[in-house]
Amino acid sequence: MMKCALFPRPGAGIELASIPIPEPKDQEVRIKVYACGVCHTDITVGEGKVDGITYPRVPGHEVAGVIDVVGKNVVGFKKGDRVGVGFYGGKHCGICKDCLNNSWTTCKKIETCGTTYDGGFAEYMVAPQDALAKIPEDLDFKYAGPLMCAGVTVYNSMRNMKMMPGSLIAIHGLGGLGHLAVQYGNKMGMEVAAIGLDRTNEELYKKLGAHHYFTNDEAVEKLTALGGANLIVATAPHPPSIEKLQKALANEGKLLVLTLIDSMTIDTMDLVLKKKSIVGFLTGDPRDMEDTLKFSALTNVKPMIEEYPLEKVKLCMDKDHMAKAKFRNVLIIDKEKK
Ligand SMILES: [Zn+2]
Ligand SMILES: [Zn+2]
Incomplete structure (x- = not known):
């Protein structure tokens, strides 16, 4: 037994x-x-x-x-x-x-x-x-x-987005998936921005490899100022903040959704004209x-x-x-x- x-x-x-x-x-x-x-x-x-x-x-x-x-x-x-x-x-x-x-x-x-x-x-x-x-x-x-589970979900999806070293990637949601995504992004040679609710985890995330730390409220403005994110990895089940982040993508940027949310609104004009994509991964x-x-x-x-x-x-x-x-x-x- x-x-x-x-x-x-x-x-x-x-x-x-x-x-x-x-x-x-x-x-x-x-x-x-x-x-x-x-x-x-x-x-x-x-x-x-x-x-x-x-x-x-x-x-x-x-x-x-x-x-x-x-x-x-x-x-x-x-x-x-x-x-x-x-x-x-x-x-x-x-x-x-x-x-x-x-x-x-x-x-x-x-x-x-x-x-x-x-x-x-x-x-x-x-x-x-x-x-x-x-x-x-x-x-x-x-x-x-x-x-x-958490590791392969993040690593395998990120590597399949085919980013070049030096690309700007933003990790939305700082938890079980997010804290690994920040580390993988750094080790893959990306410029990594972590996006959290408030500034509580700023120091921890910088230690894990984030080059920038933004709150939800300032993320779109700050990422746009950096030229727009080539990849945004959404790990927190919070549709309003994920929807907003579509604006922070560079042209041809990808929004990788790794969280299960019932629905979200997409700005199709922005999606089509700027050749952006929204991707799921298993x-x-x-x-x-x-x-x-x-x-x-x-x-x-x-x-x-x-x-x-x-x-x-x-x-x-x-x-x-x-x-x-x-x-x-x-x-x-x-x-x-x-
Ligand atoms: Zn699991
Ligand atoms: Zn089969």
């Missing part, structure tokens, strides 16, 4: 439990979990509002650990490998239009870790081999965990995750985290507590021995 935290039924909240240690099937591995980040999506899993989830369900999709059992027909992974699992949970079909287009994350057959199968709020978990990303030796599990597959981990280890990008034992899972899943965390809560399931 093993310790875990699970949702016994929809709406019941998270509970500590003891369940049998899972066994890997064909093309699956078992992972001894060392750390697992806590993401807002984990709360949604417990609310029972997502179709296709069965209960009880162990959440957690920012998993970092070591393979301890390898199932049949697994290629490229062995016992002892340090691996992570993110929200994209594997089992892409390989033959649909999206898969043939190399877009695994939009395949209709994919599973999601901690949602359609049990995730990392447990001492052990089982994952399909095409959900695994190798973790570099010099990256601690507690930092690798949050990079599997996390990444394990190949993108490996790139994210490697880039982070190489350039020393780290998520800022608060560490908790599994026993504190209820606190970590509390919305108010999450909002105050700087910036990601991570469950330490076991201490890494180095």
